[in-house]
Amino acid sequence: MNQEELNNRLSEIEPKLTGIERTTDNRIYLLCEAENSYEVNKFLFEDVPLRFVIATGIDSDDCFEVLYHYSDDEIGFVVTLKAFIRDREKPSIESISPFLPGAEWIEREMHDILGIEFRNHPNMRRLILADDWPEGVYPLRKEVKK
Amino acid sequence: MSWRMWSLKKSVWVFHVNAGACNNCDIEIVNLLTPRYDVERFGIKLVGSPRHADALLVTGVGTRQAVIRLREVYRQVPKPCVVFLMGACACGTGIFEGAYHIPGAVDEVIREVDPRAIIAYVPGCPPKPEAMISGVVRALSAI
Numbered sequence: 001m002n003q004e005e006l007n008n009r010l011s012e013i014e015p016k017l018t019g020i021e022r023t024t025d026n027r028i029y030l031l032c033e034a035e036n037s038y039e040v041n042k043f044l045f046e047d048v049p050l051r052f053v054i055a056t057g058i059d060s061d062d063c064f065e066v067l068y069h070y071s072d073d074e075i076g077f078v079v080t081l082k083a084f085i086r087d088r089e090k091p092s093i094e095s096i097s098p099f100l101p102g103a104e105w106i107e108r109e110m111h112d113i114l115g116i117e118f119r120n121h122p123n124m125r126r127l128i129l130a131d132d133w134p135e136g137v138y139p140l141r142k143e144v145k146k
Numbered sequence: 147m148s149w150r151m152w153s154l155k156k157s158v159w160v161f162h163v164n165a166g167a168c169n170n171c172d173i174e175i176v177n178l179l180t181p182r183y184d185v186e187r188f189g190i191k192l193v194g195s196p197r198h199a200d201a202l203l204v205t206g207v208g209t210r211q212a213v214i215r216l217r218e219v220y221r222q223v224p225k226p227c228v229v230f231l232m233g234a235c236a237c238g239t240g241i242f243e244g245a246y247h248i249p250g251a252v253d254e255v256i257r258e259v260d261p262r263a264i265i266a267y268v269p270g271c272p273p274k275p276e277a278m279i280s281g282v283v284r285a286l287s288a289i
């Protein structure tokens with residue numbers, strides 16, 4: 001797949017997105033709301049197809065962001081899907097682990113430290129926090145005192 | 147010098163505790179045992195159980211999960227013993243100052259168990275094997 005083909009494939013999913021950002025020649029950010037993230041992820045992983053690298057969780061004051069990073073290794077291009085979770089009280093997003101088992105642990109980690117709930121996750125247990133860490137305290141949230 | 151101290155310094159058997167290190171200090175400790183530095187020629191030997199050890203080599207910042215084990219290991223070491231804190235994380239809290247998973251510096255954790263513990267610090271990120279040998283020699287000559 002070359003750059004042009006990839007751009008054509010990505011334009012198929014554009015109706016589900018809220019924006020597209022291009023920062024450098026080998027990187028593109030696709031912006032979407034949490035409700036559409038499952039479909040867009042499935043499209044990127046199964047239909048384009050791209051390799052799933054990792055996901056990142058960010059607490060950005062008014063919302064939570066989950067960033068899914070995909071790579072096309074042939075042309076060295078990184079596609080990042082930014083999903084915005086607007087509900088700060090009960091942040092939740094559809095899990096992508098049912099079709100992408102490699103995302104299982106990173107979703108568990110985001111659940112541990114940011115408190116984002118991943119719906120339909122097959123095994124949502126604590127992963128990285130200490131055994132005696134209190135329930136319901138999410139250390140990397142902005143409101144947690146240092 | 148009491149016979150206990152004499153026997154402690156004669157041939158130091160060490161037990162290595164990783165209390166949440168990034169493995170960099172641990173690799174340098176392994177380096178000490180390889181033919182290039184070969185600390186066994188000084189009688190310093192790595193042992194498999196804290197009950198056989200004269201000294202603890204602690205690396206890492208002492209995470210909330212690890213300090214529980216670290217306290218238990220320290221209790222099991224026959225006294226008198228020396229605790230060597232290897233690396234910047236173990237000496238203070240290093241770059242993890244104020245982080246959520248750190249209950250306190252490693253030396254405070256050890257002093258909670260035993261206020262009279264003999265603690266030696268070898269700073270560096272990671273410390274050079276030469277620095278570790280020098281730290282051990284200095285600590286043992288200061289006792």
